[in-house]
Amino acid sequence: MIVQDVIDHLHDLAPLAYAEDFDNVGLLVGDKKQTVSGVLVTLDTLEAVVDEAIKSNCNLIVSFHPIIFKGLKKLTGKTYVERVVIKAIQNNIAIFSIHTALDNALNGVNSIICDQLGLKKKSILIPQSGTIKKLQTYVPKENADNLREALFNSGAGTIGNYESCSFNLEGKGTYLGNENSNPVVGEKGKLQTEEETLISVTFKKHLESQILNTLFKAHPYEEVAYEITTLENTNQHIGIGMIGELENAMDEKDCLEYIKNKMNTEAIRHSKFLNKPIKKIAVLGGSGSFAINAAKSAGAELFVTADLKYHDFFTAENNILLADIGHYESEQFTKTFLVDYLSKKITNFAIILSKTNTNPVKYL
Structure with a gap:
């Protein structure tokens, strides 16, 4: 298993597309193609946490808070942030942060x-708001069922507790291919009128690339006519x-x-x-x-x-x-949750809960 495989599991839980704009989530340090020896889960990535990762033979730290939040212009070890990044790089330890993506997740x-x-x-x-998108595409009537099913299987058409949701309208489409065209139906240079179905489905914005890949793969036409719009509907x-x-x-x-x-x-x-x-x-x-x-x-x-x-x-x-x-107190159970989640998804190496208390606030 490589770092990207672990990231994919975390993305299923809390897609990074829904993190706040001000945030710095994702892989902050390291190579996504690096083979993982172990995962250490923490609320904050401090020097002591990196030391713990080294001792535990974990070369991936999954941190709730991002250690790099603002831009770094120097890496001299002057600040705790710089020292953490330097030590992680020196020891080939990757650092991933999930932060507000998990804040905004339904089960986060x-x-x-x-x-x-x-x-x-x-x-x-x-x-x-702005997290729901709508795809409209036009397909020959005889291919509509196959394309619709492919889009559903890619995650389109899910609304709340309902799946396979779509709107379909039948009509006639026309096109005329130039000399460089290679139409699947009809002949180039001749106006073609085709019985078509307009398929309209909604999908979550983080699935856009996946939905489009499916559309282009499953659609029979050489040139696929489609529209994507972002809806103002709030996402419950x-x-x-x-x-x-x-x-x-x-x-x-x-x-x-x-x-x-x-x-x-x-x-x-x-x-x-x-x-x-x-x-x-x-x-x-x-x-x-x-x-x-x-x-x-x-x-x-x-x-x-x-x-x-x-x-x-x-x-x-x-x-x-x-x-x-208290800030730490409100988020302290997050790392235990992430350990439990990853342990169920990954069984071939250790998912370790950090023992380092990273709360900077003390009480007298």
């Missing part, structure tokens, strides 16, 4: 938090944050104590209590102040996130209880 970071808290009726808090299965419900409503203080225990955090910073029972909870792992209004609009009584600043707490405006449980 925020689903993990919901499961940890026992929340039911989970749904995406802020669905992504891709997006940041989640909202769910406790089985039974809880008192505010009891709920925060419950979260403190379940999320293994030493302290919770929160806005003032509103003397309202808590049942509907919004969550967003990592820095989530930008989603406060979305949590309020979704009707959440409590928003669990991290990295809230002083003025962020004012935006609660007596409408919601805000709880900052």
Whole structure:
């Protein structure tokens, strides 16, 4: 197995196409064709983590956070980022980051938090737009069934809980090939009228190359007529944050104590209590102040996130209880999830959970 094979498994879980624009995900260090001896999974790639990988004979580190976030102009070892990159390169260790691709995945970071808290009726808090595309193509009527089936098998035509979704319209198509053409149906230099079927299917944007390859392979024409458009429809299965419900409503203080225990955090910073029972909870792992209004609009009584600043707490405006449980604490179960996921996909070598605690925040 090579590095790219592991990346493909991670891409199935959380396609990099849905990472945030500001992010730096993917293979950050190393050769995607390198044979893998072992995989070490971590939340952050620090020098101690690289040392751990060397000791464990792991030449691929799967890290949630990217070690390279901003551009590097020098590699002198002056900063911890430079030292990590240098040590990884010197020891032929590849580093892959999944970060906001997993944040936006249906079964990603925020689903993990919901499961940890026992929340039911989970749904995406802020669905992504522009992630659904539509293909329209025209094919001879007699070839329509075969082409449609091929597109379905490549992932087109899936809408929510439904598969093999398409719209079909029959009509007549015309074309006239020039002297360099080689028409499958008709003759060059003669106007051809053909009974055709218009096939329209939607697909997720990360599948575009795959869908087009299938289209060109399965379509009988020399020149394939097709259109691809990006839809503004929001994708209910891709997006940041989640909202769910406790089985039974809880008192505010009891709920925060419950979260403190379940999320293994030493302290919770929160806005003032509103003397309202808590049942509907919004969550967003990592820095989530930008989603406060979305949590309020979704009707959440409590928003669990991290990295809230002083003025962020004012935006609660007596409408919601805000709880900052800590950045590391909100994402700490992610690496265990990734180890379990990869271990089920890959059985011929070790998938190791890093023992290095990379939390930079300490409590007195």
